Amino acid sequence: MKGRPQDQMRVGINHFMAYPQAMKPGGPLVETLQSLCADDYFSVVEVTRIPGAAPRAQAIAAARNAGRDVLFSAQPALLDGKYDMNSQDPQARQAAVDVARACVAEAAKWQAQGVTVLSGPAPAPVQRAAARTWLLASLKELCEFGRRQGGLPILLEPFDQVPSVKICLIGPAAEAVEVARHVSGYYPSFGLVLDLGRLPPPGESAAALDMAAPYLKHVHIGDCVMRDGVQPLAIALRELFKAGYLGQGVRRAVSFAIGPYGDQTGEQVLANAKEMLDAAWALV
Numbered sequence: 618m619k620g621r622p623q624d625q626m627r628v629g630i631n632h633f634m635a636y637p638q639a640m641k642p643g644g645p646l647v648e649t650l651q652s653l654c655a656d657d658y659f660s661v662v663e664v665t666r667i668p669g670a671a672p673r674a675q676a677i678a679a680a681r682n683a684g685r686d687v688l689f690s691a692q693p694a695l696l697d698g699k700y701d702m703n704s705q706d707p708q709a710r711q712a713a714v715d716v717a718r719a720c721v722a723e724a725a726k727w728q729a730q731g732v733t734v735l736s737g738p739a740p741a742p743v744q745r746a747a748a749r750t751w752l753l754a755s756l757k758e759l760c761e762f763g764r765r766q767g768g769l770p771i772l773l774e775p776f777d778q779v780p781s782v783k784i785c786l787i788g789p790a791a792e793a794v795e796v797a798r799h800v801s802g803y804y805p806s807f808g809l810v811l812d813l814g815r816l817p818p819p820g821e822s823a824a825a826l827d828m829a830a831p832y833l834k835h836v837h838i839g840d841c842v843m844r845d846g847v848q849p850l851a852i853a854l855r856e857l858f859k860a861g862y863l864g865q866g867v868r869r870a871v872s873f874a875i876g877p878y879g880d881q882t883g884e885q886v887l888a889n890a891k892e893m894l895d896a897a898w899a900l901v
Contacts, residue, residue: 627686627868628873629871630653632664634876659685661686662686662688663874665690686870687728705747713755731769731834734756735785737785756771756773764806773796791828801832808832810834813839836869838853838875840876843873857871873894
């Protein structure tokens with residue numbers, strides 16, 4: 618592909634994944650975000666909840682002054698507290714929605730372009746239908762709150778249903794599309810975030826992207842794609858073009874959701890991401 622990736626997409630980076638040490642108490646949160654926002658390679662930055670009014674205000678100013686688009690992730694708050702928006706327990710389910718609502722309220726201060734959430738843990742097979750109903754109700758409640766916060770879109774990211782840290786109710790693209798079809802009928806701004814590394818193998822991933830395309834609002838390049846190398850990323854980018862997510866005159870967001878390996882620094886994470894995307898782009 619001629620030119621730079623930025624010619625046909627808005628390249629983003631997940632701050633709290635690239636700089637996990639920044640999110641620890643006393644960590645260099647503001648400093649690392651300022652450094653990231655000063656890098657013109659990235660025009661989108663993904664953030665999450667920041668404790669403390671003063672550092673939050675500094676972080677927001679850093680992104681705003683640099684003219685960066687912001688996507689806000691509620692996922693760390695939901696995962697850290699083991700909250701479940703599809704719990705059969707009404708009180709537990711409402712507690713999860715309340716945490717997500719707090720994230721939406723904070724995202725509004727950033728003037729974020731959306732808030733990403735995830736479904737709760739996958740229940741026993743006999744409870745899946747009921748859990749899906751509860752999730753739909755939670756998502757619609759959250760979307761209504763987002764509507765009242767200036768129309769802030771809510772975005773659902775499906776996660777794996779194989780043994781992993783996050784075994785969620787909504788994983789397969791077909792199920793995610795059914796959720797998106799239902800919720801967007803009430804709240805048209807609702808959509809999906811897909812991680813290229815969680816799509817089916819090449820050959821099947823194109824079908825998954827085609828299926829999700831009407832609801833696709835954001836794309837992640839995850840660690841597993843990065844580990845596999847330049848060629849798989851090039852293939853994934855080609856499929857984004859075929860699905861119509863990327864194309865001439867369309868500059869949608871594609872963000873790296875990657876963290877450091879071993880003793881890598883955040884700066885090395887960013888450098889590796891840029892090098893790999895440039896190399897993959899040349900093969901598209």
